[in-house]
Amino acid sequence: MSDSPRASRESPDSSHSSRSAGPDQRSGPEISLDSLVRHATDNQVAWITLNRPEAMNAITSDQRERLIQLFSEASADPDVRAVVLTATGRGFCAGADLRGGPPAAERVAGDVARVIRLGAQRLIAAVLDCEKPVIAAVNGTAAGIGAHLAFACDLVIAAEPARFVEVFVRRGLVPDGGGAYLLPRLIGPQRAKELMFFGDALSASDAERLGLVNRVVPAEELEKTAREWAERLAAGPTRALALTKQLVNASLDVDRATAFAAEAAAQEINMTTADAKEGVTAFVERRGAEFRGR
Numbered sequence: 001m002s003d004s005p006r007a008s009r010e011s012p013d014s015s016h017s018s019r020s021a022g023p024d025q026r027s028g029p030e031i032s033l034d035s036l037v038r039h040a041t042d043n044q045v046a047w048i049t050l051n052r053p054e055a056m057n058a059i060t061s062d063q064r065e066r067l068i069q070l071f072s073e074a075s076a077d078p079d080v081r082a083v084v085l086t087a088t089g090r091g092f093c094a095g096a097d098l099r100g101g102p103p104a105a106e107r108v109a110g111d112v113a114r115v116i117r118l119g120a121q122r123l124i125a126a127v128l129d130c131e132k133p134v135i136a137a138v139n140g141t142a143a144g145i146g147a148h149l150a151f152a153c154d155l156v157i158a159a160e161p162a163r164f165v166e167v168f169v170r171r172g173l174v175p176d177g178g179g180a181y182l183l184p185r186l187i188g189p190q191r192a193k194e195l196m197f198f199g200d201a202l203s204a205s206d207a208e209r210l211g212l213v214n215r216v217v218p219a220e221e222l223e224k225t226a227r228e229w230a231e232r233l234a235a236g237p238t239r240a241l242a243l244t245k246q247l248v249n250a251s252l253d254v255d256r257a258t259a260f261a262a263e264a265a266a267q268e269i270n271m272t273t274a275d276a277k278e279g280v281t282a283f284v285e286r287r288g289a290e291f292r293g294r
Helices: 060-077 112-116 119-131 143-153 169-172 179-187 189-198 204-210 217-234 239-253 255-268 275-285
Strands: 037-042 045-050 081-086 091-093 132-139 141-143 155-160 162-163 200-202 215-217
Touching: 037 060, 045 060, 045 217, 060 119, 081 091, 081 217, 091 143, 112 119, 119 143, 132 143, 132 217, 141 143, 143 162, 143 179, 155 204, 155 217, 162 204, 169 189, 179 189, 200 204, 204 215, 215 217, 239 255, 239 275
Parallel strands: 045 081, 081 132, 091 141, 132 155, 141 162, 155 215
Antiparallel strands: 037 045, 162 200
C-alpha cells in the first residue's frame, strides 16, 4: 500500500452510500483505471488496492469489472498464492457508485435485477470463487457493498478506526451484493437482521466480537499484519488451501452426505499434487515441508 493505512475516526453517518459522495475529480480520461485499482505482486502475494480516496473508494462499474478481472487472474496464475484487498485514504469502500445509471423513470421491469446480478453479485462471487486465499485489510469505513466485499474475503484484518455499516436500510433499500447470504452464515440470522434492520455503524472491535473480523490492529500495523498473514499463506500448500476454501464455502449449502462426498473428492484431487507428496515425505523424514504451490 503506497498510502498509509491510517484511517481517521469519523461519525457513523459519514459512512454512506456513494450516491452522496462528492464528484470524483480524478475520474477524467487522463486518469487510468490502473491508478484507481492498483495491482502489484510481491513475494507471490497479489495486492489489490482501491485508490479513490476522495470518494471513500466507492466502486464504479469500471472498477468493479477490473476487480473481477484481477481476482480471476489471481486464480489462474500459479505465481500468485495469496491475495490482499485493501484501500487508500480514510475509507475501505463506501459502496457502489450509482451515478451514471439510467434515470428511474427510464427503467423497465428486469433492469434492476439484471444490474444486481451482473454487477454486485458477480463481484462478490469473484472473491468467493477465487482459488487463492483472500485477505481483506480494512483500513477504514466499509459500507454497503464495501462491507460485503470485506465479508466475502477468507480472512479479515481491520484497523482500529474501521467501521462496518449495513447502510441499505438508511436509503430504504434491500441489501445487495450477497449480504443476506453472507451475514447469516457468519454471525447467524438474528445478529444479521439486527445489523440490516437498523443500519448502525459497527466498530472494528464489535465486528471482531461478533466474528466478522479475525483481527483488529492499530492502523499503523495494518499493512504489516496483512503482509505477514499473506506471505504465510503464500508459503503454504496452495492447492490444498483452494480445496479447503471450496469445501468450507459450500458446507452450509449442502447436506452431510454431499459435504462428505465433496471432502473425499477433494482429498483424491489433492493427493495428486506435488505439495501433498512433499508434505507426507517431510513428515516421514521429520523435517519442515517446503511447499511450492504445485
